[in-house]
Amino acid sequence: MASQRDIRRRIGAVKNIQQITRAFQFIAASRLRRAQESTLAARPYSEKIDEVLADLAAVLGADDHPLLAGRSGGKRLILLFTTDRGLAGPLNTNTIRFASRAIMDHPGDLSTITIGRKGRDAMRRARVPIEAHFAGFGDRPTFADILPLARLVTEDFLSGEYGQIDLLYTRFISTLAQRQVMEPLLPVKPAQDTEGIPGNQFIFEPNPALVLEQLLPRYVATRIYQAVLEAKASEESSRMVAMKNATENAEELIDDYTLAYNKVRQSNITREMIEIATGARAR
Amino acid sequence: MPLLLEIVTPERLAYSDQVDEVIVPGSEGELGILPHHAPLLAMLGVGELRIKKAATEESFAIAGGFVQVRPDKVVIMAEMADMAAEIDLERAHEARREAERVIETGFHEGADLVAARAALQQALLRIRVAERRHREGPRRRP
Numbered sequence: 001m002a003s004q005r006d007i008r009r010r011i012g013a014v015k016n017i018q019q020i021t022r023a024f025q026f027i028a029a030s031r032l033r034r035a036q037e038s039t040l041a042a043r044p045y046s047e048k049i050d051e052v053l054a055d056l057a058a059v060l061g062a063d064d065h066p067l068l069a070g071r072s073g074g075k076r077l078i079l080l081f082t083t084d085r086g087l088a089g090p091l092n093t094n095t096i097r098f099a100s101r102a103i104m105d106h107p108g109d110l111s112t113i114t115i116g117r118k119g120r121d122a123m124r125r126a127r128v129p130i131e132a133h134f135a136g137f138g139d140r141p142t143f144a145d146i147l148p149l150a151r152l153v154t155e156d157f158l159s160g161e162y163g164q165i166d167l168l169y170t171r172f173i174s175t176l177a178q179r180q181v182m183e184p185l186l187p188v189k190p191a192q193d194t195e196g197i198p199g200n201q202f203i204f205e206p207n208p209a210l211v212l213e214q215l216l217p218r219y220v221a222t223r224i225y226q227a228v229l230e231a232k233a234s235e236e237s238s239r240m241v242a243m244k245n246a247t248e249n250a251e252e253l254i255d256d257y258t259l260a261y262n263k264v265r266q267s268n269i270t271r272e273m274i275e276i277a278t279g280a281r282a283r
Numbered sequence: 284m285p286l287l288l289e290i291v292t293p294e295r296l297a298y299s300d301q302v303d304e305v306i307v308p309g310s311e312g313e314l315g316i317l318p319h320h321a322p323l324l325a326m327l328g329v330g331e332l333r334i335k336k337a338a339t340e341e342s343f344a345i346a347g348g349f350v351q352v353r354p355d356k357v358v359i360m361a362e363m364a365d366m367a368a369e370i371d372l373e374r375a376h377e378a379r380r381e382a383e384r385v386i387e388t389g390f391h392e393g394a395d396l397v398a399a400r401a402a403l404q405q406a407l408l409r410i411r412v413a414e415r416r417h418r419e420g421p422r423r424r425p
Contacts, residue, residue, distance in 0.1 A: 038294065038295075041294060041295040041296060042293060042294060042295070044289070044291045044296045045291040045292060045293050045294075045296075045360060046293075048291055048351070048358055048360055049360060051351075052324060052349060052351055052360070055324065055351075056324075142294065143292070143293035143294055143362065197322050197353055201322050202322045202323060202324045203321060203322065203323045203324070204323075204324050204325070205309065205310075205311060205323060205324065205325035205326065206310070206311060206325075206326070210326070211324060211325075211326055211349065214326055214349070215349065218348070218362075221293075222293055225293055
């Protein structure tokens with residue numbers, strides 16, 4: 001049986017760990033609040049840009065811009081969003097598993113752009129080609145931060161090397177639920193024009209084709225930005241839950257150790273009493 | 284009929300209120316929009332957006348994006364939208380100096396000149412919009 005001192009040391013160690021996990025939990029909680037706010041705040045713009053694109057699509061066809069044109073052939077490119085830091089519960093494992101299934105289901109010429117270190121490491125291990133890697137966009141991703149990525153992806157598509165570009169990220173549903181999703185990014189598929197005033201009643205200034213040309217790159221950037229924000233909120237909520245569980249487990253462990261410690265202490269006292277008693281009688 | 288104005292940027296909803304008139308820096312020149320305007324979708328330029336509401340006037344520094352006009356609603360989608368009253372003049376001046384420095388020395392250091400030029404343009408716009416407001420204060424219409 002472990003000595004009293006050993007157990008006390010172990011309790012101390014667990015308490016230290018618990019302090020760290022609890023701190024992580026609170027940090028994640030405050031970051032989650034911020035991430036959730038930015039995700040919500042970004043929604044009006046993205047909804048609006050969808051609507052405008054639908055209006056434009058009502059007067060223009062898929063032939064009017066190369067980013068709209070579907071094409072057969074060409075490689076497939078997946079933008080894989082994972083986290084840079086670990087200790088985020090099952091999030092990255094789930095995302096990577098989802099990604100490998102998506103890759104297995106449609107074998108063929110494929111490449112990835114990884115956003116976040118965990119995804120890059122996994123793709124490297126799996127020997128999936130990585131065209132580019134972006135380190136996660138910090139705690140407060142701004143729209144300007146993701147523009148280089150949007151530009152790269154758009155150019156990749158326009159160069160004709162890729163026929164299809166998909167986003168693979170974790171959508172934030174609630175603190176307890178996040179879901180991995182894969183969504184087509186390019187070619188752009190405008191939504192049906194059902195919102196507001198039909199597109200053909202609009203005056204486009206200077207003209208529809210020019211507006212479309214300005215709009216599409218922004219649409220692509222907005223979609224990527226949304227994915228970054230959703231992934232960020234998912235990361236923080238998953239980390240918060242994981243750290244909360246860890247803190248609770250540590251609490252349980254401390255209780256168990258305290259019990260063991262008391263037992264050992266009690267039996268030591270009993271033993272000493274017996275020794276003293278036998279010593280006294282022997283005299 | 285009132286006119287609902289919304290200004291959205293990729294990061295946030297910057298403004299949402301009923302207004303009387305809004306003057307927008309379009310790519311082809313300024314557009315004054317009153318209620319009952321015909322449906323319009325136009326590209327934005329870089330400049331100052333002015334909002335007239337009851338007896339007051341507010342302004343925003345706006346760059347890049349679109350304006351969608353419906354008879355009862357105007358939506359501005361811009362990459363940048365700073366309310367004049369909220370612009371930090373000192374920071375704008377600093378951004379301007381920094382951008383000018385990068386443009387001056389950047390040729391040798393291989394800096395991103397396009398980005399620097401855009402930053403300079405934004406800083407100058409912010410300064411212009413904010414300084415006009417400082418001079419005139421929150422304007423009252425006669």
